[in-house]
Every structure is written in C-alpha cells, then in structure tokens.
Amino acid sequence: MEEDSNPTTLGQYLEQGRKKAGLSLRQLAKAAGIPMSTVNHLLKDEIERPAAEHLQSIANVLELDMTDVFGFMGITPPSGLPGIAPYLRATTGLRGEDLNEATEQIQKIIDKYNDLPPDK
Template identity: 30%
Template sequence: MVTETPAPESNGAARTVDAKPMDKVADIGRDIGEYIRQQRNNAKISLRQLSKLAGVSNPYLSQIERGVRKPSAEILQQIAKGLRISAEALYVQAGILDLPVGGPVPDAIRADTELSERQKQVLLDVYESFRRENRAVNPTEPTTAESEPEE
C-alpha cells in the first residue's frame, strides 16, 4: 500500500512511501472504532451506556472508538450485542470476515447510513427471497454475478 505523507525535510510537500504493516493495523482499528461510534450515535446511546450494555470498560471502549485499541472478536460480539446489531457487521468492518457477495442493490442497502443493521438485514433477506423465488420460476435466468455488466 502506498500513502502520501509530508516529507519532514520539506515545507509540507508530499512524498510517496510504503505503509508499514503496523500502519495498516492502526487503520483497521480506526475504521472499526469510527464505525462503532457511528452505530452508537445512530442508536442515541452514550459511551457509558454502551459500556454497561456490552460489559466493556468505559476507558477501553473509548480507546476502541479512537482507534487506539483493536478489539478481539469476543469484544466485538459484546459490543454488537450492546448496540443490537449483528456481530457479523462488526466482523466485516474489522476485517475479520469478508464482505458478503453482493451487487448494486445489496451494496446500496449495506451502505445506507440511515438504516439500522437490523433493518438492512431484513431488507437483504426480503430481496434475496424474491431473487430465489424468481430463479425457481425461471431457472434459466442468469444469477447476479453472471448478469452484472463488466466494468
């Protein structure tokens, strides 16, 4: 991975350097922390409330949200329970699981920040049930991956 950083010896001009592996880990920690904070804000609960609901100490949860600490899968599961979202959503965000295969509709549903994780999952389930029904009625129709235009 290549990143742009200001050269220390210059007057702020950017130079290209290889990112260190630990920088990548820090980026993942920041990403999951930002995602958790966003979900907490969407749920309209305080850091202290989530700490109690998840059974995670307030300082540790704060460090996770700030990207200082990278939580384990077990901690993510506790946080997901406190937020009432799927642990899978946090695992994907943290890079523990790969993003489920999609297409334009599932990707748009997952990207919508105004929907809760539960609402997204319900929409995805309904969408997939319609697609399964249509494939059963007309099995010669191509699947999503086959019908998507190449870019």
C-alpha cells in the first residue's frame, strides 16, 4: 500500500496511521500496551473480531478518529456524548459508591447551571 493511498481495510488504516506517526511496530505496541504480535495481526487484518480496547488504545496512540475505526469495522458508532457515569468510569477508573457520588455531584452542578439564563 502506498503511504498516500486511501486505506480500504482497518489494518491498512491503522498501518497508515502508524507510518504517519513514525512509530515502529514495537513502539506502537509498547505505547498502546498491547502485545506486538496482536498489533502485527491487527495491521495485517488477521483478526476477525478485534477487541475494542485494543483498537481504542491504538487509535489513541496514533491520534486516529474512533469513528473512522468503527467505520472500517462496519459499525455505526452512537451519536452524542456518553452519560456522566460511563465517562467517569472510563476516564477515572471510579467504581461503585465513589462513582455514584461523583455522578450525583456533577449532575447537581449541571442542574444548577442549566437553570441559569444563557449568556448574551
């Protein structure tokens, strides 16, 4: 595949991103926290149902748009933003009672400011 060509598979898209980022296979695997053999199989389109976590890690390292990654997989991503709890769980690792408390506090702040008239 030529570097400037349009990728037609997920593996080609990821490989193009890796080359543009100037990373070796080993560097990409290390940065994504994924075994190099798994990254290699992904870039060669040898994994039929790749783990979403692996794709997200690679996309984050390569600064690729997850919407494009989903598109190459034939998945239409949901529109809109996640709710507060899933967002906090994914970005902070909060769980259980701590997650519930943080969600409630943030919702109170949102509610407070939603009641204010818009800025002019």
